[in-house]
Amino acid sequence: MSARDSSKALKEIARNLGADLVGIADVAYLKGIDSEPVDLLSRYTRAISIAVKLPDDVFEQLVDRPTPLYSQVYLNANALLDQIALRLSGYIEQRGFTAMPIPASQPLDMTEFRSHLSAKAVANAAGLGWQGKSLLIITPEFGPRIRLVTVLTDMPLVADRPLKNRCGSCTACTSACVAQAIRNVSTTFHYASRDEAIDFRKCADKLVGEFKMLPGVDKPICGICIKVCPWGRKLGRARRTS
Numbered sequence: 001m002s003a004r005d006s007s008k009a010l011k012e013i014a015r016n017l018g019a020d021l022v023g024i025a026d027v028a029y030l031k032g033i034d035s036e037p038v039d040l041l042s043r044y045t046r047a048i049s050i051a052v053k054l055p056d057d058v059f060e061q062l063v064d065r066p067t068p069l070y071s072q073v074y075l076n077a078n079a080l081l082d083q084i085a086l087r088l089s090g091y092i093e094q095r096g097f098t099a100m101p102i103p104a105s106q107p108l109d110m111t112e113f114r115s116h117l118s119a120k121a122v123a124n125a126a127g128l129g130w131q132g133k134s135l136l137i138i139t140p141e142f143g144p145r146i147r148l149v150t151v152l153t154d155m156p157l158v159a160d161r162p163l164k165n166r167c168g169s170c171t172a173c174t175s176a177c178v179a180q181a182i183r184n185v186s187t188t189f190h191y192a193s194r195d196e197a198i199d200f201r202k203c204a205d206k207l208v209g210e211f212k213m214l215p216g217v218d219k220p221i222c223g224i225c226i227k228v229c230p231w232g233r234k235l236g237r238a239r240r241t242s
């Protein structure tokens, strides 16, 4: 099978498993980013980025903090993503190639929120969306209302191209941030460090020190910069697709 046909088949399988968006990154775009272990990427040529959309009403209900409902939906989406990544990895291995699923949202430490590999960086390189001023991946289809997972592989696949940043002069996330952490700085591809885009400590302190303690939430999530992004809002999306 040609790389083009393999890519098409793989994306179709991921969609049949429940993915809403699938993109393929050339690992060369990820050179130099943090990973655990440090040579994690060395065996692979492609990184597959898979997104599942979260329901709009979960975000529309948020006012200034996460809700128990959002917390549970967040968990469910991660579980679905991990299932998709696992099954896709099995499909790749059956065809004689290697595959490594990177679990969705599994921070290795709760201070710096580092993980094995940034799913956002992979999604950015795979052309799923651009990195917005909030550091979130903003997809043209669903804005930031998605969760992500990654599968690394050496399967010959056609890589997708990164998208151009379309934040423009928007300041919605900067104005709405409950920790006044977003700096309103844009990037053409990705930020050199997350502190270039946001005051990470302010955001993390809010999530760990306050939101994680809310009854029924139990994890460091927020959702406000996801809610307000115009690319994700139901009305904006309807206008763009009509």
Ligand code: SF4
Binding pocket: 134, 176, 177, 178, 179, 180, 181, 182, 198, 202, 203, 204, 206, 207, 221, 222, 223, 224, 225, 226
């Ligand atoms: S997650 Fe919350 S605190 Fe952090 S940048 Fe977004 S709105 Fe601000």
Ligand code: SF4
Binding pocket: 132, 133, 134, 135, 138, 166, 167, 168, 170, 171, 172, 173, 174, 228, 229, 230, 231
């Ligand atoms: S709210 Fe506006 S500035 Fe923030 S990520 Fe979305 S489009 Fe970009």
